[in-house]
Amino acid sequence: MMKVLRATQPGRLELCEVEKPALKEEQVLIQVKYSMVCSSDIKLIRGEFHGLSFPVVPGHEWSGIVVEAPEKYKHLIGRKAVADILFPCLKCEQCRKGRRNLCENLLEIGISLQGGYAEYIAVDVTNVIPIPDSIPLKHACIIEPLAVVYNAIQRVGGIKPAETVAILGSGAVGLLLASLAKLMGAAKILVTDYIEERLDIAKKLGATETLNVSDSSVIDECNCGRIFNPDIVFDATGNAEGFNAALEIVKPGGKIGYVGYSAHDKASIQPSQIMLKALNIYGVLSPTETWTEAVNIIENGMIDVDKLITHEFKLEEYATLMDYMSNRKNGIIRAAFKL
Numbered sequence: 494m495m496k497v498l499r500a501t502q503p504g505r506l507e508l509c510e511v512e513k514p515a516l517k518e519e520q521v522l523i524q525v526k527y528s529m530v531c532s533s534d535i536k537l538i539r540g541e542f543h544g545l546s547f548p549v550v551p552g553h554e555w556s557g558i559v560v561e562a563p564e565k566y567k568h569l570i571g572r573k574a575v576a577d578i579l580f581p582c583l584k585c586e587q588c589r590k591g592r593r594n595l596c597e598n599l600l601e602i603g604i605s606l607q608g609g610y611a612e613y614i615a616v617d618v619t620n621v622i623p624i625p626d627s628i629p630l631k632h633a634c635i636i637e638p639l640a641v642v643y644n645a646i647q648r649v650g651g652i653k654p655a656e657t658v659a660i661l662g663s664g665a666v667g668l669l670l671a672s673l674a675k676l677m678g679a680a681k682i683l684v685t686d687y688i689e690e691r692l693d694i695a696k697k698l699g700a701t702e703t704l705n706v707s708d709s710s711v712i713d714e715c716n717c718g719r720i721f722n723p724d725i726v727f728d729a730t731g732n733a734e735g736f737n738a739a740l741e742i743v744k745p746g747g748k749i750g751y752v753g754y755s756a757h758d759k760a761s762i763q764p765s766q767i768m769l770k771a772l773n774i775y776g777v778l779s780p781t782e783t784w785t786e787a788v789n790i791i792e793n794g795m796i797d798v799d800k801l802i803t804h805e806f807k808l809e810e811y812a813t814l815m816d817y818m819s820n821r822k823n824g825i826i827r828a829a830f831k832l
């Protein structure tokens with residue numbers, strides 16, 4: 494048996510005991526050691542996710558140790574690992590075009606497949622990503638969101654030295670974007686949020702300017718010349734109105750990477766901006782072929798992960814964790830369940 498934290502209906506989580514997953518052929522069993530709670534998990538648990546059915550065991554940002562494997566994969570036993578969360582069909586039109594994240598029959602760990610809020614998880618061996626022993630398992634949880642962020646930067650064609658970047662929203666994804674923008678040599682990096690503590694962390698991770706949007710509007714500040722108009726804007730707010738700000742502040746000819754998940758929310762925008770500024774807008778969905786880069790970045794200590802994983806809880810303490818995450822209490826950015 495194993496403990497899992499399961500969302501049984503919108504807004505309801507239950508800690509329960511279930512059978513350990515039985516391994517199918519070509520699968521390994523991973524004992525989960527850390528499982529982070531992503532802000533998209535909060536939306537998922539509330540039932541705001543597209544195409545979700547309950548019950549579901551959430552958790553797509555996790556790490557663990559391989560504990561069982563079929564004979565031919567015995568060498569994996571004892572290895573620290575994370576896993577690619579996408580299980581595409583490899584047969585549909587999108588898969589044939591190499592867009593696994595858009596697969597028409599996609600299964601995803603923590604959404605349509607059992608996630609990491611559990612003591613064990615069965616994963617197809619093709620999805621297992623063994624990681625170097627030198628990476629602490631707690632830090633390894635950041636590999637998944639970092640792979641998404643790396644994908645975001647690839648989608649906009651990279652960040653060139655001397656380019657200016659704005660990152661709207663400084664949750665973990667926004668802060669990872671700021672860290673990578675700094676590593677890539679952006680000339681100016683603006684990070685916005687309405688939580689001052691997060692902006693302080695953003696400064697430590699590479700932001701050259703921060704703006705608390707509860708004091709003033711980013712549109713006013715950028716368009717009146719008090720702050721620059723960026724070449725690239727990443728919207729990591731998870732709030733539909735963030736997209737309007739991105740459209741309004743980006744420089745003509747600029748690029749927007751849309752990274753936040755705003756569920757079914759709608760924004761009021763002036764679409765003519767897209768034409769008048771000849772903008773390039775990129776949707777960023779899921780980690781793609783960017784896991785190796787994310788592992789390398791963490792292995793080489795290129796990002797200050799301890800500033801991002803601010804809290805640790807036991808699975809039994811889920812109500813406190815969810816309260817902190819939902820209400821952004823006590824300086825929380827990412828919290829991890831320690832299993």
Ligand SMILES: [Zn+2]
Nearest residue numbers: 531533554638
């Ligand atoms: Zn996530």
Ligand SMILES: [Zn+2]
Nearest residue numbers: 582585588596
């Ligand atoms: Zn497919």
